[in-house]
Amino acid sequence: MMSLERVLIGSALMLLLGNAHALDGKKIFTEGGSQPGAMPCVACHGADGAGLAAAGFPRLAGLPALYVRKQLEDFRRGTRVNPVMQPLANALTDAEIDAVSQALAAMPGAVPQPIHRSEMPIGAAQKLAQQGAWERQIPACASCHGPAGTGVGDTFPPLAGQPATYLAAQLTAWQNGTRHNDPNDLMGHIAKSLTPDEVQGVAQYFASLKLEAKP
């Protein structure tokens, strides 16, 4: 049996480590990592991590930690190609990636107003988002990303509250092969089936969803 003393020391250490991580993560966000090239995230992703819509930089606040970590690893691995984020992800240490992912997940993110499945969609983009286009094997975006594009679990990222240019750029990246990091090609075959009009339409649709006031 473990002595009380050891348990106490153990939990004190855990507390310290836990704190150190939280501090680290926030610091990496505002000041960058320890190695050259690890620029502060705040420069592009905005003070509160809400992204920079005009530049097409995505919001990171509130994204699941596992999703963020996976994306940074995918940039390193080259299954997601981007001239800005790839060198940056390579400049972060594993521990820094862990810490910053946790810190981002803890930042309050955009919360879309709920949409009920029973609302019949109006217009082509909303129809694609809420019902899909099954004659081309395209399920509703809502069936994986949630009815209001809130995101589901650690695997399916939110679409609501992301800039339209960013969303469209990702769909195009799948189409031309520069992003091929999705599990079992679940997203890739869908992006490849969309027409250019649909890419723009559905990106606009999710970017325009009403958000609830932040808590």
Add this chain to the structure above:
Amino acid sequence: MSPFVLVLGLLGLPSAHAATIAMEDQSQLQPSAGHAAVSQFQPPQESELPDNAYGKLVKEGYALFVDTKRLAPTFVGNGLNCSNCHLDQGRLANSAPLWGAYPMYPAYRKKNDKVNTFAERLQGCFQFSMNGGTPPTADSREITALSVYAYWLASKAPLGVELPGRGYPDVAQPAKGYDLSGGAQVYKGQCAVCHGPEGQGQKAGDSYVMPPLWGKDSYNWGAGMHRINTAASFIKHNMPLGKGGSLSDQQAWDVAAYVNSHERPQDPRLVDGSVEKTRVKFHANDGVNLYGQTVEGVLIGQGIR
């Protein structure tokens, strides 16, 4: 509703066991001969709906079909919506589309010399697939709206003619039978990412986006989907979502058996509280299923609350 059930309801007792069963025979549809790739029936578009009382009722049926749990909570005992098993709002061929069903009722069953109406078929899905206890009555708002929605989707379909794409077309059992451990592998590699490692599904807010495949919020032991052959056909044609037709027949059977070897709510037709009696009466001649059988020393079909 019989006075007996009413009294139980008033006493606040759980009515699930006392409920009269609307359509006791949940055995599978007569499997149709394999259809060649003939041109598919085209249901009408929502944009064609008239702006009158009929159009309104169709929309109400649509809403109930895709948002069942939220809009008819008294009749849904699990976490599912009708459209979870009848994809694309009940329009998709090979996903038991409503346009394939509506023109085929009333249906005569030689086996028990009974005729089942369309309303009874809907009530059956409420009691078993939705684990809903006493279903809405045949003249209720719910059954009326759902029937009108199905009638509209079947506009211009021939009456009493089995259309290609009806039901979940049969996928024959592979020569080697099925293998639960193979099914566990398929599940881990292709299904768990959405339905969760424990088949528990995934929610956004308080409603499921990825429906649960077993456990208290899934279909019960009397539902058609509990048959391994029916689940294999559904899965082969419709899963993984967006990649229907990608699994081999063997994989579809293995994973269907794996899913249907897990506990779920009890069959509401339970005979004298006995799994064995229920197996003999309702499951022994109902396709391929594991209800009442012992797998690795555990009796399957004990139910879950």
